[in-house]
Amino acid sequence: MRETHDSIILQFVVRTFMVPFIFVFGIYVLIHGESSPGGGFQAGAIVAAALVLTRLTVGSEHTDRRFPTHLLMWLASIGVGIYVITGVVPLFFDSPYLDYSVLPLNWFNSVADHAHTNRAMGIFIIEIGVFVSVFSIMVIMYDYLTLRFRND
Amino acid sequence: MRRLGAANALMLTAMAAFVLLFAYVSADLPDRGDPSAPATTRLTGEFIERTEHDIGIPNLVSAILADVRGYDTLGETVVIFTAAMAVLLVLMRGYKRES
Numbered sequence: 001m002r003e004t005h006d007s008i009i010l011q012f013v014v015r016t017f018m019v020p021f022i023f024v025f026g027i028y029v030l031i032h033g034e035s036s037p038g039g040g041f042q043a044g045a046i047v048a049a050a051l052v053l054t055r056l057t058v059g060s061e062h063t064d065r066r067f068p069t070h071l072l073m074w075l076a077s078i079g080v081g082i083y084v085i086t087g088v089v090p091l092f093f094d095s096p097y098l099d100y101s102v103l104p105l106n107w108f109n110s111v112a113d114h115a116h117t118n119r120a121m122g123i124f125i126i127e128i129g130v131f132v133s134v135f136s137i138m139v140i141m142y143d144y145l146t147l148r149f150r151n152d
Numbered sequence: 153m154r155r156l157g158a159a160n161a162l163m164l165t166a167m168a169a170f171v172l173l174f175a176y177v178s179a180d181l182p183d184r185g186d187p188s189a190p191a192t193t194r195l196t197g198e199f200i201e202r203t204e205h206d207i208g209i210p211n212l213v214s215a216i217l218a219d220v221r222g223y224d225t226l227g228e229t230v231v232i233f234t235a236a237m238a239v240l241l242v243l244m245r246g247y248k249r250e251s
Contacts, residue, residue, distance in 0.1 A: 035211055
C-alpha cells in the first residue's frame with residue numbers, strides 16, 4: 001500500500017476512469033442535496049471512497065503529498081467548526097442558535113432570483129461542513145488502520 | 153442435546169408470550185403509508201405545504217434534517233468526529249509522530 005500497485009491496468013483504470021468520476025459524482029450529490037436525495041453525509045462517503053481508492057492503488061507515498069493525514073485532521077475539525085460557527089452567527093442578530101433565516105446572505109437573493117434564500121443557503125453551508133468533516137474522518141481512519149503496513 | 157433448565161424454559165415461555173402479544177397488537181396498527189394514520193395527519197401535511205415556501209428548497213428530507221432538526225445533525229457530526237478521535241487514540245498507541 002505504500003508503494004504503487006504492480007498492475008499498470010489497475011492503476012490506469014483507477015486514475016483515468018474511476019477517481020475523477022467518483023469525485024464529480026460526490027460533488028454532485030453534495031450540491032444537489034437540496035433538491036434530490038443526497039447531502040453532506042452521503043457526498044462525504046463517496047469522496048472518501050475515491051480517496052481511499054487512490055491510496056490503495058497509487059500508493060500512500062504519492063497521495064500523502066496531496067492529502068496528508070495531518071491536513072485531513074485539520075479539515076475534519078474545520079468541518080465541525082463550519083457547522084458550529086454557522087449556528088453561532090444568528091445569536092448576534094437576536095435569533096436562536098442555528099436559525100439560518102437571519103444569516104447575512106441577502107446578496108444571494110438577486111443571484112437566485114428568489115425572495116427567501118437565507119435558510120436554503122444556511123443548509124448548504126452546514127452541508128459543506130458535514131461533507132468536509134465526514135470525508136476527512138473516513139480517510140483518517142483508513143490511514144491509521146494501515147499505519148502498521150506503511151511504517152514497515 | 154442439552155436439557156433445558158427451568159430458567160431457560162421460563163424465559164422461552166415469556167418470549168413466546170411477548171411474540172404472540174406483539175403479533176396480536178400489530179394487527180391494530182395502521183398500514184404502512186396509510187394517509188389517514190395519526191402519524192401522517194398532523195405534521196406531515198404542514199411540512200409538505202410549508203417547506204417550499206418557508207425554507208426555499210424542494211427536498212423535504214434535507215429541510216427537516218438540516219433546518220428543523222439542525223441540533224440533531226450537529227450532534228451527529230460531533231459524534232462522528234468524536235468517534236474518529238477515539239479510534240485514532242486507540243490505533244496510535246505505540247507509534248511516534250511522523251516528523
